[in-house]
Amino acid sequence: MISASPQRRRIATASALAAASALVATGLQIAQPGSAVAAPSPRDKAIATAEANVRAHAEAFGFGAGQDLAVKDVVIDPDGTQHIRFDRTFRGLPVVGGDLVVHQSKNGDFRDLSRARARTVAVKKTTPGVSPQHTANQALKKTDKVKDATSRPKLIVWAVDGTPRLAWQTTVMGTGTHGEPVGKIIVTDAANGKQIASYDAQHQARGKGHSEYTGDISIDTTKRSDGKYALKDPKRGTVTKDAKNVDADSLKHPSAGKLLTDRDNEWGDGKKFSTNRATAGVDAHANTAWTWDYFQKTFGRKGIRNDGKAATVFVHVGDKWDNAQWSDECFCMLTGDGDGNRDAEQVDLDTMGHEMTHGVTSATAGLVYEGESGGLNEATSDIFGTMVEWYANNRYDKPDYLFSDQSTPPWLRRMDKPSLDGSSADYWKSGLGDLDVHNSSGVGNHFFYLASEGSGRKTIKGVKYDSPTKDGSTVKGIGNQKVAKIWYRALTVYMTSTTNYKGARKATLKAAGDLYGKTSREYKTVNAAWKAVNVR
Known part of the structure; x- marks a missing residue:
């Protein structure tokens, strides 16, 4: 503990700088005479087979010496096809941007892989050149308007940009001027202290107007x-x-x-x-x-x-x-x-649907909250927040494609033409990842609207929309329920922490092919909607 400043700043550091290599213990079950040993579950079998598949196809996965796998999620399709998501460690250090998904048959035969941007995650040294105390102090200086701040550096391998390097991932937590939670993650090169990335630790929707309530409803108590x-x-x-x-x-x-x-x-x-x-x-x-x-x-x-x-x-x-x-x-x-x-x-x-979806994203693809992956993270929450509204079909908060229209007059973001808020992007362009993630999410939101409802002018449940396309094409929608199912499968099966918009196109096309077939109208509409927002 190191205290500093009149704002009672605290620095929590690890007792040891370098993490020890992970030790893998193998448990041996010995049955007593007459006793039965429980058979492994289908989930456990799938995980064990997936681990074996990673090692058998080490070159494709970029899996090598010093690495280990930590299972994060398991998806088993109705036909038995399995998708096992792993995070990676290198010499005991968590690898950010090293996650992967193994796709295998019901019988465990290897079929395909999804991998975050980095192919290899090995670094030459796991001993930092910059101390955690110095790292923590520097992070606090960059968040000097946060009250009662704590700074916790964690040694990691940063591979989000495809080039693995030893880094400090420092989480600064505290409170803002209104008592709200404020969190920042600052990533610095552990060799020289130079900043690599900085992004919000919490995910939020920015309200501006007044909230209308959901009327007289039944609640479970x-x-x-x-x-x-x-x-x-x-x-x-x-x-x-x-x-x-x-x-x-x-x-x-x-x-x-x-x-x-x-x-x-x-x-x-x-x-x-x-x-x-x-x-x-x-x-x-x-x-x-x-x-x-x-x-x-x-x-x-x-x-x-x-x-x-x-x-x-x-x-x-x-x-x-x-x-x-x-x-x-x-x-x-x-x-x-x-x-x-x-x-x-x-x-x-x-x-509410938007914020809880951030938790779902964190538990699945783990889209890093910066750059294009951060925009996709926000778009995912807008999409499923919208779908919760359509699911509830509440007469006070009617379903639409205007995000947070009840709390913000007339709305916070809209999906048919995101740029109408004055900041969001309608189409993909070079440098999109430099925008605030709430604004770069516009491309994903626009795709969702076009794939759901199509382009051009229309009135849906009393709300007027007019959705353009970058290439002047006409897109015919397939309905938001189908598009949401495609997006959910893409999120939970194919997307990884570093997926960008081109990667999202690939993931949703795979998902559409899985659900409806590669020659289906649904697959063709997904392809057309991505082209319409300039993602090819």
């Missing part, structure tokens, strides 16, 4: 032994809490905050800028349930990590914080009260 009801969803496990306007720094654990309770199981007053603390909780609780149900009923996904574990939702975070965020650190959603003027609590339906 739990009756406690004291006779009170609690905003604890007995079906999905989601818990909704009042943060009591404390800074996000105090909400790093699900046990923080105060569980919202009520004696008669009738919650909130339905008013905008309500003084009733439960009103925002109603929206957050219901919209989280809709998001959970959408992913489960559409894709069979049980929660954000597909492990059945539910998230904690904190409402009333900070002081007039006009935003919402997903945090992997506490596995929770955090929502602010709005600006106190035009914008109320950030708990509208597509915003």
Whole structure:
């Protein structure tokens, strides 16, 4: 611990600079006479076979000495085809940008691979030339407006840009001026301290207007032994809490905050800028349930990590914080009260769906939150936030292609022509990755709209749209449900941490071919929509 500055900055460093090589222990089961040894599950068999396939095709995967695999996700298709996603380590150090997916048959025969940009991840040295203390101090200087900041450097192999090098990945966490969570990840070369990358640790949607609530709805609660009801969803496990306007720094654990309770199981007053603390909780609780149900009923996904574990939702975070965020650190959603003027609590339906989708992306492709992969990360959340809205079909928050239209008059982003917000990109161009990820996401959002609804003028559920194409072509849509299924399969099976827009085109075409066939209308529409946004 090293303390510095009047803002009580803290630096947490590892006790050892160099990580030891990973030791792989092999367990041997010895059965007693008459006892039975449980057979490995289909999932365990698939993982073991995939590991063997990586080693058998080491040249194709770039897998060599000093490397190890850590399973991240397993997808098994109805026909038994298996897709096993791994992260890699090198001499015990995590490799960022070294992830890969093994595609194999039901019987384990190797079929194909998906790999992040780096082919090889080996580095010559695993001893840094720059100390963690120096690295942490430098990171704090770059985030001097963050209160109560902590700086935690972690030694990694950085391979996001395709050139593996030893690096410090420093996470700076603290609170902003409104008590909102602020997080920054700063990556520096461990040999000389030069910055390689910098991006947000949390993912957020930027609200500007006032939130409309979801009306009079049914919510799932739990009756406690004291006779009170609690905003604890007995079906999905989601818990909704009042943060009591404390800074996000105090909400790093699900046990923080105060569980919202009520004696008669009738919650909130339905008013905008309500003084009733439960009103925002109603929206957050219901919209989280809709998001959970959408992913489960559409894709069979049980929660954000597909492990059945539910998230904690904190409402009333900070002081007039006009935003919402997903945090992997506490596995929770955090929502602010709005600006106190035009914008109320950030708990509208597509915003909640958007933020929780960041958790799904983190648990699957892990799209790095910078450059084009960061734009795809944001687009993925916009897409599925929109699809949750279409799934819920709520009469107060009607489905459309206007993202966060309930909390921001008239909308925060729109999909038919993203540039109408004044900052987002309609089409791919060189240097797109230099834009803010919320703006480079426009290309992915535009693709989704064109593939779903087609180009040109039209009115859908009372909203007028006019979607252009870069090449002047006419695109005929196949409906957003099909496009969402294609995108989800691409995300969970083919995309990796460094996928860019050209990689997303390849991934979605593979997914469309898997689901509908390479000669299908769906496949051709996906191809046409990417061309229409200048991704070839």
